[in-house]
Amino acid sequence: MDHLGVVLGGVPTTLLVTATCFGVGAVLGLVLVTGRRSGSVVVRGLSRTIIDLLRGIPPIVFLFIVFFGIGSGAIRLSPFVAAVIGLGLISAAHLAEIYRGSLLAVHRGQFEAAQALGLGRVTTYTRVVGPQAVRVAIPGMVTWAISLLKDSALVSTIGVAEIMSVTNQDARSSGSSLTPFVIAAAIYIALGSPLAYLSRYLERKLSLKGAR
Amino acid sequence: MTEPLTSPARPILSIEGLSKQFGDHTAVDDVSLDVRPGEVVAIIGPSGSGKSTLLRCINLLESPTTGRITVGGIPTEVDGKVSQRELVALRRKVGMVFQSFNLFPHLTVLRNISLPQERVLGRSRAEADARSMALLEQVGLASKASSHPPRCSGGQQQRVAIARALALDPSVMLFDEPTSALDPELGLEVLSVMRQLADEGMTMIVVTHEIHFASDVADRLIVMADGRIIEQGDPKTVIDDPQVERTRTFLSAIRDR
Amino acid sequence: MSTSLINDWGEWLPRLWDGLLVSLQVTGLSLVLGFVIGLGFALLSSAGSGLVRWPAILLVEIGRGMPALVMLQLVYFGLPGVGITFDAFPATVVALTLTTAAYTSEIIRAGLRAVPAGELEAADALGLSHVDAMRFVVIPQGLRIALPTLMGFAILIFQVSALAYSLGLPELLGQAYSIGAATFRYLDVLVLAGLLYLAITIPASWLVDRLERRLSKHLG
Ligand SMILES: Nc1ncnc2c1ncn2[C@@H]1O[C@H](COP(=O)(O)OP(=O)(O)O)[C@@H](O)[C@H]1O
Ligand SMILES: [Mg+2]
Numbered sequence: 001m002d003h004l005g006v007v008l009g010g011v012p013t014t015l016l017v018t019a020t021c022f023g024v025g026a027v028l029g030l031v032l033v034t035g036r037r038s039g040s041v042v043v044r045g046l047s048r049t050i051i052d053l054l055r056g057i058p059p060i061v062f063l064f065i066v067f068f069g070i071g072s073g074a075i076r077l078s079p080f081v082a083a084v085i086g087l088g089l090i091s092a093a094h095l096a097e098i099y100r101g102s103l104l105a106v107h108r109g110q111f112e113a114a115q116a117l118g119l120g121r122v123t124t125y126t127r128v129v130g131p132q133a134v135r136v137a138i139p140g141m142v143t144w145a146i147s148l149l150k151d152s153a154l155v156s157t158i159g160v161a162e163i164m165s166v167t168n169q170d171a172r173s174s175g176s177s178l179t180p181f182v183i184a185a186a187i188y189i190a191l192g193s194p195l196a197y198l199s200r201y202l203e204r205k206l207s208l209k210g211a212r
Numbered sequence: 213m214t215e216p217l218t219s220p221a222r223p224i225l226s227i228e229g230l231s232k233q234f235g236d237h238t239a240v241d242d243v244s245l246d247v248r249p250g251e252v253v254a255i256i257g258p259s260g261s262g263k264s265t266l267l268r269c270i271n272l273l274e275s276p277t278t279g280r281i282t283v284g285g286i287p288t289e290v291d292g293k294v295s296q297r298e299l300v301a302l303r304r305k306v307g308m309v310f311q312s313f314n315l316f317p318h319l320t321v322l323r324n325i326s327l328p329q330e331r332v333l334g335r336s337r338a339e340a341d342a343r344s345m346a347l348l349e350q351v352g353l354a355s356k357a358s359s360h361p362p363r364c365s366g367g368q369q370q371r372v373a374i375a376r377a378l379a380l381d382p383s384v385m386l387f388d389e390p391t392s393a394l395d396p397e398l399g400l401e402v403l404s405v406m407r408q409l410a411d412e413g414m415t416m417i418v419v420t421h422e423i424h425f426a427s428d429v430a431d432r433l434i435v436m437a438d439g440r441i442i443e444q445g446d447p448k449t450v451i452d453d454p455q456v457e458r459t460r461t462f463l464s465a466i467r468d469r
Numbered sequence: 470m471s472t473s474l475i476n477d478w479g480e481w482l483p484r485l486w487d488g489l490l491v492s493l494q495v496t497g498l499s500l501v502l503g504f505v506i507g508l509g510f511a512l513l514s515s516a517g518s519g520l521v522r523w524p525a526i527l528l529v530e531i532g533r534g535m536p537a538l539v540m541l542q543l544v545y546f547g548l549p550g551v552g553i554t555f556d557a558f559p560a561t562v563v564a565l566t567l568t569t570a571a572y573t574s575e576i577i578r579a580g581l582r583a584v585p586a587g588e589l590e591a592a593d594a595l596g597l598s599h600v601d602a603m604r605f606v607v608i609p610q611g612l613r614i615a616l617p618t619l620m621g622f623a624i625l626i627f628q629v630s631a632l633a634y635s636l637g638l639p640e641l642l643g644q645a646y647s648i649g650a651a652t653f654r655y656l657d658v659l660v661l662a663g664l665l666y667l668a669i670t671i672p673a674s675w676l677v678d679r680l681e682r683r684l685s686k687h688l689g
Pocket of ligand 2: 263264265389
């Protein structure tokens with residue numbers, strides 16, 4: 001009857017998948033948002049299309065395209081690598097939109113003031129606008145991390161041995177089928193709630209400080 | 213509209229020993245006040261002196277810590293709990309106009325005025341609409357009946373809010389700084405509606421910084437500080453010759469603005 | 470290759486189309502049922518009494534905290550363990566309804582909270598009962614404020630419906646996957662399925678954007 005032990009065994013992999021995809025998404029999201037704000041119409045349109053496609057397609061479908069569609073042909077992708085590519089790219093698109101929203105939230109006057117002072121584009125972003133935008137972006141990023149934690153359950157379908165996957169095996173091999181699922185639900189809630197708390201806390205704190 | 217059976221000598225609104233505490237801070241401190249039918253009482257005083265809290269206690273938006281409120285001869289003891297029935301009875305007799313209008317933005321101007329009549333007084337839709345149109349006519353906004361509040365200027369919104377309160381045929385109208393959120397010229401339209409209302413004999417308590425309005429229209433001026441009434445009397449007398457030092461400082465401060 | 474691809478797509482399309490209809494059915498049903506329950510929970514979790522409020526909030530947090538895939542599998546593979554057995558279609562509707570209820574409850578609650586307190590005070594001062602104030606003032610405005618977010622959520626739940634393939638429901642992804650398994654043309658058929666999903670989600674999010682902009686202009 002050690003359902004708890006079995007299901008807990010999937011936690012490290014769930015956390016690893018979530019953290020890796022988030023990291024990949026955070027970096028690639030910067031690339032996408034830069035493209036989205038580029039001076040070139042072509043680059044802007046392309047970035048926007050990529051973002052819209054990645055956000056519009058169900059994550060499970062994209063994951064299947066990566067794993068079964070691409071990864072089983074000429075290139076062989078391990079389930080973990082396919083998971084990171086699939087959920088990492090989707091994260092990049094969502095995080096790019098979060099970044100973009102936070103850049104829009106920075107007052108126009110800040111760009112104008114930086115220009116008037118003769119600061120270059122890079123300096124303007126890294127020293128003036130970026131730091132202000134980060135405060136706005138952080139609560140949204142934490143919220144995305146929570147979604148990603150839950151979406152990581154999808155990678156069980158391509159054979160990554162995380163929580164959902166070990167839960168399924170446990171349910172199949174043991175007679176009692178409800179208990180493992182209830183335990184899995186409880187574990188996801190337990191993992192997500194500190195993040196939810198953090199997000200609410202940051203939102204309150206950062207919005208107070210940011211207020212004029 | 214006012215109650216003809218009440219003798220002029222008997223107050224239409226009587227407040228006895230009213231206090232309100234927030235934690236250990238006393239916002240209104242043992243205030244007593246009688247208002248005669250048709251009387252217009254203006255209240256002035258520095259910010260934080262308890263003017264809004266006093267008004268909000270009169271229609272029990274805040275429940276007072278102690279005191280008794282009598283409207284039209286029916287007393288409501290307000291030490292702690294007031295029954296739902298008493299609450300509704302009292303609010304029907306007291307109309308309130310807020311600094312921020314508080315119209316319902318999803319309803320048209322006409323529905324804003326008619327809905328409470330239907331729900332609170334049980335009037336039919338036709339009856340309510342007829343009364344609403346008459347009031348809109350009176351405040352000069354008949355043409356706005358089918359607009360939504362966000363499409364009206366602040367002055368127009370406040371006049372609608374006055375009509376909405378009047379539609380329930382209150383015995384007393386309370387105004388909490390009705391023009392403070394408005395540009396001066398929009399404030400004037402609102403003040404002129406209030407002046408007209410006073411001329412028609414409505415009993416009114418008006419918290420305001422409009423010293424001209426207070427001296428021209430009010431029958432009595434009350435000065436509040438620290439939750440107490442520190443001075444009251446004929447408006448012109450109080451304004452020209454204040455007896456209390458704090459009144460003098462306050463009056464010169466608002467004149468200097 | 471391109472002509473043969475188009476031929477294949479033409480051959481697969483009817484099955485995928487049937488799948489899409491199933492996806493839309495489970496999504497629509499779950500949204501309607503979930504929204505009604507969600508509105509109820511939004512009101513309960515804004516209640517004055519803590520005895521009502523806290524259990525409601527707890528249930529909502531549980532529903533939001535677990536992945537939709539866990540909800541689906543719990544209902545379909547888990548509940549038979551305690552004697553409750555569903556077919557794939559009702560199991561999907563039950564699971565997605567519960568998920569929808571939990572999320573929409575929170576979205577509506579935020580909408581209700583965004584109605585300015587001054588308007589409730591005005592309703593009080595006019596002598597409207599609490600029920601009337603909720604019915605005529607707070608709920609209509611709260612729902613309007615929540616509408617764009619609710620529609621955004623509807624798009625999300627349509628995407629989530631793809632997970633029902635794991636219960637063997639012949640919805641869009643399920644059909645694509647079984648065609649893929651039979652033909653080993655996973656990439657082609659999955660891309661086509663993806664395009665069908667996008668044909669719904671992209672115009673829908675474009676509509677939501679427009680609505681959001683129009684409403685914010687109207688209210689501001
Ligand atoms: N809801 C409340 N909770 C705590 N303190 C309050 C509340 N409302 C008013 N106060 C306090 O009561 C005092 C009187 O406030 P108020 O009646 O608004 O004054 P005025 O309208 O004269 O500016 C102030 O010190 C204010 O901070
Ligand atoms: Mg005040």
